[in-house]
Amino acid sequence: MGEACVADAFGQFMIMKKYFFLLAVLVLGIALTGTGCKKTAEETAADGKVIKVGEFASLTGKEAAFGQSSHKGTLLAVDDINASGGVLGKNINLVYEDNQSKPGESATIVRKLISRDKVVAVLGEVASGRSLEAAPICQDNKIPMISPSSTNPKVTAVGDYIFRVCFTDPFQGKLLANFAKNSLKANRVAMLTDVAAPYSVGLAGFFREPFTANGGTLVAEQKFSSGDKDFKAQLTAIKAANPEAIFVPGYYTEAALITQQARQLGITVPLFGGDGWEAPELLQIGGSAMEGTYYSTHYSAEDTAPAVQEFVKKFRAKFGGETPDAMAALGYDSAMVLADAMKRAGTTEEPKLRDAIAATKDYVGVTGKTTLDAERNATKGAVIITIKDGKFKYVETINP
Secondary structure, three states, rough: OOOHHHHHHHHHHHHHHHHHHHHHHHHHHHHHHHHHOOOOOHHHHOOEEEEEEEEOOOOOOOOOOHHHHHHHHHHHHHHHHHHHEEEEOOOEEEEEEEEEOOOHHHHHHHHHHOOOOOOOOEOOOOOOHHHHHHHHHHHHOOOOOOOOOOOOOOHHOOOOOOEEOOOHHHHHHHHHHHHHHOOOOOOEEEEEEOOOOHHHHHHHHHHHHHHHHHHOOEEEEEEEOOOOOOOOHHHHHHHOOOEEEEEEOOOOOHHOOOOOOOHHHOOOEEEEEEHHOOOOOHHHHHHHHHOEEEEEEEOOOOOHHHHHOOOOOOOHHHHOOOOOOHHHHHHHHHHHHHHHHHHHHOOOOOOHHHHHHHOOOOEEEEEEOOOOOOOOOOOOOOEEEEEEEEEEEEEEEOEE
C-alpha cells in the first residue's frame, strides 16, 4: 500500500473517531437532560428537600372501601399541607403501599417503609388487626405511627410511639349499649361477633359489660369468621331467642350480608353496629334490607361546622363529587395532626417528634378537637347514623 493510501485511510479514521466522540457527547447530553434537571422523588429526598411519611392501607381486597377512603383523606391533607408551604420549609412526600386486606402484609410493608424508604413517621391502618401487625415494628424502630381509625385499645398499648386520632372501643361499646337501651328501647339484645377480627371481638366485649350492668340481657351470642357468606344458621338461632335488637360488631361486608339474610328469615327488629359498618358498600351490598339499621361513627358530612363543610367541599372537588365518609375524615386528620406536631417539634427527629405528637391538645380537625391522653388515645365524641330512604342520615352526636 502506498503512502497516499495510508494517509487517506488515517484521515478517514480520524473523521470517524471525531464522529463517534460527538455522538457520545450528544447521547450523554440527552441523558442528563432527562434525569439531571428533573430529579426523582428519591433523589430529591436524598437531598433533604422533602419529608418522607409512610402510609399502609387496604387499597384492594375485602376491606378496600376502608383503605381507599382513608387514603384519599390522607392525600387531600398532603395536598393542603404542601400548598400552604409544607412543613419546616419542605414538602411532605407520601410513600404508600397496599396491604391488599391480607394478614401479614402490613408488617412487611412497614419494614420496607422504615428500612428502605427511610420514612420519619407512619400513617395507618383502619383495621385494628393490621395496625397491631405494624405497631410493634414501628415501636422497635422508634418511628411514630398514627392510626386514623383503629379503635381496639390494644393498638396504642403496644408502646409510646403508637398513637390514634379516633375514639376507642371502650367508649364506642358503652355508647352503643346506651343507645340500645335508651334510643332503641331494647332490653333483650342478640349479638353476632366476628371471632377472626380483633376489632369485632373487642367491641363485643366493651358492649356486653355496660349493657348487662345496666339491666340489659344478651339473649343469644353467635359467632362467625371474616369472609363467611352464609349466616342463616346463626340467625335462625337468634330468631328463636326473640331479641328486640341485634348487635353486629363487624365490618361492612358481613354486616350487610347478615342484615340481608336476617330480613329474608323474617327478622324485623333493628340491627346496629359500630364504625366498621362505615362504607358506601354497606348499601351497595345490603340494598333495601339496610333500611332502619344504625351504626356509630366518627363524623357526619351533614355536620354544619365550617371545618367539616370546607373539608367536604375540597374532597368532592378532588375526587369527582364523592362525599367523604368518616374514614376519609380521619385519614385527613391523622396527617394534619402529624404535620402540626412536626411544626411544634421544629424537627422530624423521632424522639422529639414523638414527644410533640403526644403533647397534641385541642387540635381542631374535621372529626372534632383532638387531645391525646397519657395512653396516646383521642378523647372525642361519636355520631349515630341511620339508613333512611336508601341514604345515610345523621341521628345524633354523643360526647364522652
